[in-house]
Amino acid sequence: MSKQATPLVALCQRIKVNRFCFLIQAKEELRLPSYKGSTLRGGFGKAFKKVCCSQPKLKCSECALSRACVYTYVFETSPSRQSAMMKLYQAVPHPFVIEPPLRRQGVFQRGESLEFTLTLIGRARDYLPYFVLAFKELGEIGLGTGLGKYELMAAHSDDNQENHRIYETLSSRFGECPSPIDIGLGNTPNEDDQLELKFHTPTRIIYREQLAAHPEFHVLMRALLRRVSAIAYFHCGTPPELDFKSIVEQAQEVKIIGEDIGWFDWERYSNRQKTRMKMGGFLGTATYEGPWKNFLPLLKLGELVHIGKGATFGLGKYSIG
Template identity: 40%
Template sequence: PLEDDRVYGPGESLRFQLTLIGKAIDYLPYFIYTFEELGKMGLGKGRGKFSLDEVKRIGGRLKGNGKSEETIYSAVEKILRMNLSSSALDLSPVTCYPTPPTLRLLFLTPTRLKFEGDLTSDLKFHILFRNLLRRISLLSYFHCGDELKVDFRGLIKESEAIQTQKSNLRWYDWERYSGRQDTRMKLGGFIGRVTFYGALDSFWPYLSLGEFIHVGKGSSFGLGKYEILRMNDEP
């Protein structure tokens, strides 16, 4: 969940996102069943009970603001209304985006990007793109059974020409408890807004996909989530 709430009273709603990729999409019914059973068992120290109300599929951006949503499962009907056929990652051009020379990103959860073996807090576009391209390539190969066929060196070289126009990023220290290791883990990263400038046409499909799959270390449990801001979004 993106909200910071840790305590929920009776009648309050908790909304969270789950991203399934490639072969994992076929297991969506099992995830739904698991969350329903988890609600009966209880969650947290007090084992608070909950019920699964509905599941929505989030699609690409609409022509207006926001992303499309479609209810595919509800507690009333208990019928999954979705084609579960999985396919390789689609990197076709994103027609809903214009191709302006300016890119504005909002990092919503701590983002941990490595370059030359070290975590970076001074974000350059090529560092973001290297990490994103690597994640997309690995997901495509291991989860979708399809090798990503792009000019890696050419794209990375092109990404090095993109400049940072404005940065309002800040480091956010975040901790999580690891039951397996029985210890608290520090997983801080940067959050906030950054604006890049340059010839961005080649990068829009990857950046759009990154909104859904996140980027950087810890992305499997929610880190590295960002949104592409439109020109009419708040500064």
């Protein structure tokens, strides 16, 4: 695996990522579900199209401006079917992740505030003002049951860079996108150290055509390799040059030695499919031992971009213990 460590580090370092914290304040009663990621993601998609689209009566596929459209890039990314990478993926991952507040409070009265985090990946970082405007617009459209209105009060970098504000309501001015996050690969732990992963939101990984019920290490690494490779190729202009077979074989040597994992079932309503969808996944903590050290680049990047299905609305959030 050592010969693969350098290419893996190089790939992860080429994926530029920023995180931003948004503060919103209810202008009237907001009624939101206990898990707010899907609601934020659904409302944001509509607002983003309203902000970006100059031909709202046309389908994206029929619009002459689609190749130059920010909305089309973010939500309808459609590279050539001749692309070698497209043979491996059914869909292109979106270049953003919305992390909702995890508190279960459902009703916010006028004047109450809540925060959420937006992660932008690769080329999407260039379009930061569109994302900010979309969340501002969503406050005017309304959010949740009854479409309660809110005001976007401020947005700032969540990249450990002090006081880097990118928007505040008093000035309505945008700051520049800061430098990308350094995922910090300098502090490599000893090989003998155990690895602990904490899964904070339902994690949905498909392995052998079924949802994985346990976070086996090689299953996690397969999912991260797929996600990170697709992000690198489609959003960062970086074709992955990795020996996937060798990496997976090494991952199979890392074993779970302890776990406190449970299954969490929840449902969300899909506006696109007009139906309620079950979105269960595993939660909890798992401890591993074995040759996991060379996977640290993937693990640290995965903390930012999440893992598995539903990552854009906050599922698959984990942290290295």
